[in-house]
Structure formats: C-alpha cells, structure tokens
Amino acid sequence: MRPAALDWSVENCTIGRAMEILGERWTVVVLREVFSGVRRFDDMRVRTGVPRQVLTNRLSMLVERGVLRREPYREPGSRPRHEYRLTEMGLDLWPVLVALLGWGDRHLADPEGAPLAVTHRDCGAEVRVALRCAEGHDVTAPRDVVPRPGPGARRRA
Amino acid sequence: MRPAALDWSVENCTIGRAMEILGERWTVVVLREVFSGVRRFDDMRVRTGVPRQVLTNRLSMLVERGVLRREPYREPGSRPRHEYRLTEMGLDLWPVLVALLGWGDRHLADPEGAPLAVTHRDCGAEVRVALRCAEGHDVTAPRDVVPRPGPGARRRA
DNA sequence: AGGCTAGGTCTGATTGACAGACTCAGCAAC
DNA sequence: GTTGCTGAGTCTGTCAATCAGACCTAGCCT
Numbered sequence: 001m002r003p004a005a006l007d008w009s010v011e012n013c014t015i016g017r018a019m020e021i022l023g024e025r026w027t028v029v030v031l032r033e034v035f036s037g038v039r040r041f042d043d044m045r046v047r048t049g050v051p052r053q054v055l056t057n058r059l060s061m062l063v064e065r066g067v068l069r070r071e072p073y074r075e076p077g078s079r080p081r082h083e084y085r086l087t088e089m090g091l092d093l094w095p096v097l098v099a100l101l102g103w104g105d106r107h108l109a110d111p112e113g114a115p116l117a118v119t120h121r122d123c124g125a126e127v128r129v130a131l132r133c134a135e136g137h138d139v140t141a142p143r144d145v146v147p148r149p150g151p152g153a154r155r156r157a
Numbered sequence: 158m159r160p161a162a163l164d165w166s167v168e169n170c171t172i173g174r175a176m177e178i179l180g181e182r183w184t185v186v187v188l189r190e191v192f193s194g195v196r197r198f199d200d201m202r203v204r205t206g207v208p209r210q211v212l213t214n215r216l217s218m219l220v221e222r223g224v225l226r227r228e229p230y231r232e233p234g235s236r237p238r239h240e241y242r243l244t245e246m247g248l249d250l251w252p253v254l255v256a257l258l259g260w261g262d263r264h265l266a267d268p269e270g271a272p273l274a275v276t277h278r279d280c281g282a283e284v285r286v287a288l289r290c291a292e293g294h295d296v297t298a299p300r301d302v303v304p305r306p307g308p309g310a311r312r313r314a
Numbered sequence: 315a316g317g318c319t320a321g322g323t324c325t326g327a328t329t330g331a332c333a334g335a336c337t338c339a340g341c342a343a344c
Numbered sequence: 345g346t347t348g349c350t351g352a353g354t355c356t357g358t359c360a361a362t363c364a365g366a367c368c369t370a371g372c373c374t
Contacts (some may be wrong), residue, residue, distance in 0.1 A: 004194070005204075008273075010205065013189070013273065014257075014258055014260075014271055014272065015254065017258055017265040019257070021164070023180070024180070025176075025181065028180060035348095036304060041322075042319090043160075052323085053323080053324090054363075055360080057323085078371080079168050079372055080321085080369035081323095092260055095286045095287075096253065096256040096286075097172065098288060099349095100175045102181075102247055103171075103175055104170075104172055109287060109309060113307055114307040115169050115170055115310045116171070118294055118302050118305075119290070119304075120294055120301065121300075122182070122294065123290060125291035126290060126291045129252045129284070129287070132284040133277035133283060133285075135281075136278060137277055141229070145278065145284050146278055147193065147275050150270055150273050151270030152267050152269045152272040153272045182330090183331095197351080198352050199350085199352070202352095207332095210333095211330085212353095236351090237340085299337070309342080311330065
C-alpha cells in the first residue's frame with residue numbers, strides 16, 4: 001500500500017523547519033539549560049561540556065533565529081555582562097522539552113529513576129505532556145490520529 | 158540569583174540522552190517520514206533529500222537504539238526487501254513530534270498556513286499537545302511548573 | 315601595575331555531511 | 345542465459361563542522 005504522504009511535498013514542512021533550528025547536536029541541550037535557569041555562557045559550558053566555539057555558535061544562532069535574546073546585566077562589583085533568556089518563541093518550546101523529558105525518562109533513565117521531575121506548582125503532582133484535540137478529547141494512541149493536508153499543503157512536483 | 162540547577166549533575170539527564178539519539182541533523186526528519194507511513198529507503202531519500210550514506214547511517218543507528226526495526230516484506234513480482242517500522246519506543250516519540258509540529262506551525266509556517274494537520278479520528282478536530290499534571294490539572298504557563306530533583310538525581314562533583 | 319574573570323577567538327586535528335559514481339541481488343523480458 | 349531494471353545500499357573525494365587546547369580582551373579590584 002502506497003502511503004498517502006508520498007503525494008505531498010515536504011518543502012514547507014514545519015517539522016523540517018523546526019529541526020533546521022533545533023536539529024544540531026547541542027541546541028536542545030543548551031535550551032534545557034536556559035529552561036533550568038542557567039543563563040550564562042560559562043555555567044552552560046561547564047555543565048554541558050560543549051566546546052566553547054560550538055556554544056558560541058549555538059547561542060548566536062538561537063539569538064538570530066529569535067529563540068533567545070541577549071540581556072545585559074550587572075553584578076555588583078563586576079563589569080556589565082549579558083545573559084541569555086528565552087523569548088516568547090523560546091518559551092513556546094516548553095512542551096517540546098517536556099515531551100523529550102518524558103520519552104527519555106521512560107526509555108533511557110538509569111534504574112534508580114529520572115534525575116529531574118517537573119511538578120505542578122499548585123498541587124505538586126508530576127507534569128507530563130498529553131495529546132488532546134480541539135474538542136477536548138484525549139488522544140492516547142497514534143492510531144487515533146489521522147494526518148491530513150493543511151491549508152499550506154503543496155502537491156509534489 | 159544563582160540557579161538551583163547548578164548544584165545538580167547533568168550526566169544522567171534524560172533530555173541529554175534523548176538528544177544523543179535524536180540530536181543529529183536528520184534523525185527527526187527521518188522519523189517524521191516513518192510516522193507519515195513512509196517506510197522505504199528510497200521513498201525517504203527522495204522526499205527528504207538526505208544523502209544516501211547519511212540515511213543509511215541514521216536508519217541503522219535508529220534500529221540499533223531500538224527506535225525502529227527492520228521488517229522483511231515482499232511485493233509480488235519483486236525480490237524480498239525490508240522496510241523500517243516504529244518499535245514501541247519509537248511510537249512513544251509521537252508526542253515529541255506533535256510538539257515540534259505545533260511549535261513549527263506557530264512560528265515557522267508560511268503565511269498560507271501549515272502544510273500538515275493532525276486530526277482526531279473520532280471527531281476530526283485538530284490535535285495538539287497539552288501539559289497536564291498527574292492530578293489532572295492543565296498547566297499552561299512554564300511558570301506553573303517547578304523542576305525538582307527526581308529519584309535519580311546526583312549532586313555535582 | 316598586576317591579577318582575576320566572563321566570555322569569548324584562533325589554530326590545527328578529527329569527524330561528519332554531502333554528491334556522484336559504483337555494486338549487488340534477484341526478478342523479468344528477451 | 346544474458347541483458348536490463350530496481351531497491352538498497354557501498355566507495356571515494358571534497359568541503360564543512362566539531363572538538364580540545366591555547367590565546368585574547370575588557371573591565372573591575374588590589
């Protein structure tokens with residue numbers, strides 16, 4: 001059976017575009033740091049082990065693409081520096097990170113369990129991603145979802 | 158203010174581990190194809206434009222890591238071949254893909270809209286990721302979530 | 315003046331991406 | 345039974361990215 005997807009172009013696929021930004025080896029790890037509140041070059045470098053040059057590149061790329069912004073700050077007794085903070089576009093990546101965390105926790109954690117839990121501020125219970133349709137129904141299995149061409153779909157050349 | 162994250166090691170971070178698998182340039186794009194029902198080497202190659210060698214590498218890496226499996230099949234009038242299918246571990250990546258799709262649709266789509274919509278089989282409404290805690294509360298803002306060390310957390314050396 | 319520190323550059327070796335040609339197994343038509 | 349086709353690769357050479365390690369620089373402090 002020939003998959004229907006073959007008739008459609010992937011040139012403007014938004015997953016592909018997202019991966020042009022996020023698909024390089026360290027980008028998501030850097031974002032994990034920023035979401036954890038680590039905003040400074042050297043803290044990131046020490047924690048992640050990313051080579052300086054690569055970290056420089058990733059950070060400027062993320063700034064250029066609008067995911068992070070450089071914010072000046074000044075610690076008393078030090079010269080002005082800048083730190084990296086999430087833009088709105090960057091904050092919107094939160095579900096992606098939580099989804100990755102959930103997958104990693106399920107399949108890649110050490111026997112003693114996950115090193116990090118994200119919990120709801122109000123009740124303390126663990127937070128996970130869920131799939132839900134616009135009508136409010138929960139979607140559990142991938143089989144309950146049908147892909148279909150959206151408004152921007154293009155037939156293949 | 159010093160971020161609390163600095164006290165904890167990232168060596169067993171499951172996001173980091175997930176990105177060891179998913180963090181190479183084409184891996185997620187390949188998975189998008191498989192989730193779209195494209196399972197054969199050449200179809201993937203033509204659609205994605207990934208160089209053959211890279212596609213070979215990514216596919217075998219994904220098989221080795223347990224995300225995909227190779228399945229033999231035979232079209233009438235052809236010799237036996239094999240195709241790539243998602244394992245259970247691979248199927249569990251579905252929320253990650255949907256989260257990426259949602260982010261890409263919001264921030265990277267062309268003006269005419271997203272090329273792909275995922276809809277609920279039962280009601281046809283669009284499917285999105287949502288964050289929810291174990292008590293069933295919806296979580297909307299990243300600020301409503303507090304990270305805390307999990308059972309596998311390790312202090313930093 | 316000299317030292318410290320955060321946030322970088324510079325350099326050279328190794329690895330990875332990529333394009334294009336070549337291979338190989340099995341089926342099919344001649 | 346040779347020729348050709350097709351899917352799924354390998355081989356080769358080029359060019360870009362990653363990495364480790366040394367070096368640099370602006371402002372503060374002594």
